[in-house]
Every structure is written in structure tokens, then in C-alpha cells.
Amino acid sequence: MLTRIYEQVKPILNSFLAGLIGLAVGAIIMAIWGYAPFGAYDALFTAIFGSFYGFSSTLARATPLILTGLTFAIGVRGGIFNIGAEGQVFMGALAAISVSLLSLPSGIHVLVAIIAGAMAGAIWSLPPSFLKITRGVHEVISTIMLNWVALYFGMYAVVEWLGDPQRAEKSISAATTSRLPIMVSGTSLTYALFVSLAFSLLIFFLLWRTTLGFELRVVGQNPAAANYAGIKENYSINSTFILGGLAAGVAGALQIIGHPPTYALYSDLSTVRNLGFDGIGVALIGRNHPIGVIFAAVFFAGLNVGARTMQITAGVPLEMVRIIQGVIIIALAAPELIELSNQLLPAVRNWINEVKAS
């Protein structure tokens, strides 16, 4: 009985310990460079939990990270190392801006923008899927490359087609009818949060309560067994890509229609840059579980929000804050990272050998 409970809480315990180690190492680094770790951590945690304002800001930042975390988590569950969230977010954001050119009533417009974003993300996930299924191209390579294609396409699109004629630095803003309202006034938290949460629950249900989800997980854990059981591997892989693309696409759309004050893309895409990559960290911390991803995203966002105040109240410069963040995130991601690399390295080695042989 006890061992059973231990098995259940083990991942949480591991993460907790890892987090402590991260904080401790961070404290040592700060102390070595002459900053007061107590003051800094005090500022960090006060910023996240110390006020309603702070917590709302954290949730606002977590909103897109939940979704990009899901993209990677779904990938791992389905046996795919999907680094493509970054580019899929860009595409989702572009689609959401494009449809704001339409004039629609407000409720429908929001829905159209989210769906357009989701579709764009999903479409952008198809090339790596096809390349993997038909040509055996490893998704790490294809998704990374497509991220760059999406980045430069996005910059081009913002400048050439979607630019704000008054202000060269940004795209047109989302139409007021397609914006999600602010939930807590005086903060950036919008109802986009609920879209993210709903999507997580949907993925949780899909993965553990449907045949598709079951097949997807079996392929992820053991393709040979899946094949033996008559599961169509290619279909499952394709579904994994598309689900991930949908999540990332929605993240991009929400970052436009639910992201005050600008509700637009800056022309260097800085509005949506790095969300996809941060999602990898979020997924690793959240143990690639849709519910774990929610908490991990909140934690990850908390570090970002805390970084803002650590500078101001504790006088720790941004660069140092980011080092501390990095240490904590690596520590938290370590358990999952080790497992994942055990899984991934042989696959990459095989792939390299195949390429060499051909």
C-alpha cells in the first residue's frame, strides 16, 4: 500500500526536491556575485503569490505557456520530439491577425480568430509529419527548420501585408470585436486563460479516455507493440503532430486577441518569440502531463513575473535573474530530461546511421 502511494507521489516529490536544489544553487550563485539571495527570493515569491495583482500577472503569462507546453507534452506522449511549437505559434498569431480584417459580431469573431489560429498551427505541423511518415526525416530537424521559415515568413507578412500604416514597428491590432476582455482590471489577465485551461482538459480527456489517445500513447511508448496490436502507426503520428499544432496555434492566436495592451505582433515577432521553446521547459517540468503542464506553466510564468520585480525591489540585474531562472528550470526539468534523452538518443543515433548508410 505504502509503496503504491509512494509510486503515485514520486514524480511530485522528485520535482519538489529538484526545485529545492535549483533554488539552492541559484542562491549560491547570487551569493558569490554579492547579491542577497534572501531578498531576491523574497521579491520573487512576493511577486508571484504576494498579491492578487501579482498572481493575476502570473496567470496572464502562463496562458500561452500552458498551450506550448502541451504541444511538446503531446509529442512526447505520442513518441515525437516536437520542437515545432515556436513556428506554429507564429502561424497561429498571423492567422488571428488576418481574420481580424473581417468584420464579424464580437462573440463569433473571437471564436473565428481562435479557430483560425488553431488551423494555421495545425497546417504548419503537417510538413514535418509527412516528412517523417513518408521520408523518415527526423522531426527535430524538420521542425527546427520550419521554425525559421515561419519566423521569416511572419516578419515578411507583418511588414508587407499586415503592417500598421501609422506605426512601422508593429502589425495592425486585432479588431476590438475579436479581443478577449480583460478579467482583472489593472492587469493583463484576460479570459484567454480559460481557453488554455479548457484545451488542457480536452487533451487530458483525449489522451486517457479515448481510443485515439490510447493508441497514441501506445505508439509513443512502444511502436513495435503498437504495430503488433494492429495500431496504425502513421495515423497516430500524424494525429500527434496535428494535436500539438492545434495547441500551439491557439497559443499564437491568444497572444494576439488576449494580450493587452497592443493586441498586435511587433514586426520582429517579439510578441510571440520563445513561447514555443519555453513550452519545452514547461512540458519537462510538468512531466509531459496535461494537468502537470498547467502547474508547470504557472510556475514558469511566476519566474518571469518575479524577474520583473527582482530587478526593481532587490536590485538584482536582469541578467542575473535569468541565470537563476535557468538554473531552477534545468534542475526541475532534469528528471524528465534524463528519461527523455534515454529515449531520444538511440533514435537519433539510428537516424544518423541510416543517413550515413544511404
Next chain:
Amino acid sequence: MFRNNSNITRFIALSLVIGLLSFGITIVSSLGINAVAQDKKKIAVVTDVGGRGDLSFNDMGFKGADEAAAEFGVELQVAQPASEADYLPNVRNLARTGDYEVIIGVGFLLTDAIETAAKQFPDQNFALIDAVVDQPNVLNFVFQEQQSSALVGALAAMTAAHYDYSKVGIVLGIEIPPLWKFEAGYRFGIKWGLDYYEKVTGEKANVDLLWTYTGTFSDVAKGKSSANAQISQGAGLVYNVAGPLGLGILEAVKDKLNQQGKEAGPPFMIGVDANQDYMGNGNKVLASGMKRVDRASYIAVKRAVEGNFEGGTEVLGLDDQGVGMSRYNQLVDFIQFGLKGDQIKEEDVDTIKDNWLEMREEIPHFVWTGVNELENLIVSGSLTPPAPSTEEEMKDVRKEYP
């Protein structure tokens, strides 16, 4: 991760040791920190993602505020964003404390953040540099770039004439109304410079303008190809009005110099906004048409501290040193920024300074006298470079100054 129990034990033990260790260090280090007396007035600068060390807007905005802080005995707080999502929260976090005499947003990327925060905190003073927000508690700073462009235009024309070049060039970014001021000022300056050249030397010089709107503020390669085209058509100087494309223009200049087996220009680049004279070892960028962001943040702090801060829009020009042609002391400032940001190496500093002095020495004295004279004429109001705001006005300028 944990294959068996002994691993877990080891893991826990290790983390406990690290935890205790850091606890100890924390105690020791926090004892050393004394609470600073908080009776000083405070001001804040909010940068964009470029942050400190960008050798441009953010460094200059910081410098002005830093100097003002020292002069008026106030404490300066800088808030740097890790990403675009931090702009508004950074401004809000500062405003919420109510401790700051003024919060300065450096650069147009902060426009929406300052506007939103200004509405939310109507009693807080804000300043915004290089953009305009219409709120009673925001002091906006904009610049008369046509004036600095006129100075470098005159310099370019006279220098080109002196070295027997038949053209001067200008490479611009996307054709948006703010860039027209640069183009118009440059055209005006070229005309004035050629007239002045004829007056001084008695020779009529034929120097024409080559101008290119590249349609981008980020594609450095386009900067290079445009500058290449202009240089191969005989341009002796190319004015960079496209931000980072300047790197490409500099490359084109270097290529030409390599062909000729020379180190120093001509051909030269002319820098923009920041002091770009240090680029390319100090002898390839003859001058820069500067936008003095540091002046703006200095003025904002001064007014806030002296208690005469008022919302509105301040137009900075040559008369208040809000724009200008780069001089030696600004080169020194930027070398300092570059050293801090690891963009310039310590051992190159003397070379850059010597090269720069030598480069400017090479240009005949009357050219610099001419530029100074034009500056005086503009400051005194007897000459006004055109500042078109519509396409029609721009077309007229192009007709008048071909």
C-alpha cells in the same frame, strides 16, 4: 530516474547538504547588506528588449537619466524587459509603488505600455521618447531629424565634391512618413552644401543624389546590396536611414575599400540616430546624424525633479542639442557603451579614436566650417529644412531638391 532506494537516499542527502550550505551563505551574505536610506527622490527608466548595451536608444536613454540623477541627487532605477510581454508590467510595477518622480519609456516600442499605464495611474508622471501618446500626464519627446539630416547632407555633398565623386547616396528603410523628414533634410543639406562649396572654391561641383527605399528595417543584406549599387554608380558617401541595415552599408564600404587596397574612406558611410562613427575601426563612418535620446531623458528628469513637469509634446532640434552631427565627445561616450556591452575591445579603443581624428583631419577645414555655418543658420531660424508630412509635400521636396 531513481532505479533503487539507495539512489533516492543519496539524492535526498545531497539536496539537504546543498540546501544547508546555501542557507548558511544566505545568512552570512544578508548580514552584510544594509538597508539603504530611502529618503532620496527616485526616477525610473524602462528600456525596450534591446536593453543596456544596445549602443543605441537604450544606452543613450540611460546615460541622460544617469547624468541627471547624479546632478540632481536622485536615485535611478532601470527596468529591463526579458521579452515584449514585460513592457507593460514593468511600467505598471514601477507606477504602483508611487515612489518615482517620473517613469521614462525609452523608444517607440513602449508606446502602448506607457499609454495604458498613464490612463491607469493619472497622478504618475511619464515620459516617452520618440513617440507620442496623448495623455495629460505624459511628456513626449520627438526630434527634428530633418535638421541633423541637413547637416550630414551638406557634409556629404562637400566631401563628395572634394574627392571628385559624382554622387552621394541615402539608403532608407520602409517608406513611412517619419523617414520623409530624413530624406527631405538630406536633400536640402546637399543643395546647401554644393552652393557653399562653389562659393568657397569657386568651382561648380556636380553631385547628384542616389536614393533607395529598401522596404525593410531588418534585412541587412538589402542594406549591403543597395549601398553596393550606389557606390558602384559613383557614390562617395551613403547615409544610413534604416537602422541595422547600416551593418550592410558598412560592409559595402569595406568591400570597395578592399578593392582599392585602402583602410580608410572615402567612400564613407554616414550613421544615424546613435553615434555610429566607431563602427569599422573609426575610419569608415565620417559622421552620424544623431538623435539625442540622452537629452530627452535628461530634460524629463530635470523637469520632474524641479517640479515643473507637464504633459505634452516637446520637439527637440538643433537649438537644444536634441539632434546634431556627431562630435568627438559623443564618440567617447559610445566607446564607453561599447566597452560595457563587450562590443568594443579595450585594445581597439585608441586605434578607433586615432583613426577617427585622422579621418576628420583629412577633410578640408572649410567643409567643417560650412557645416557649422549651416547649423548656426538653422538654429537662428534663418534657414528651415523641409519636414514633409504628406506624400504631396514629399513630392514637392523631391522636385525642389532633385
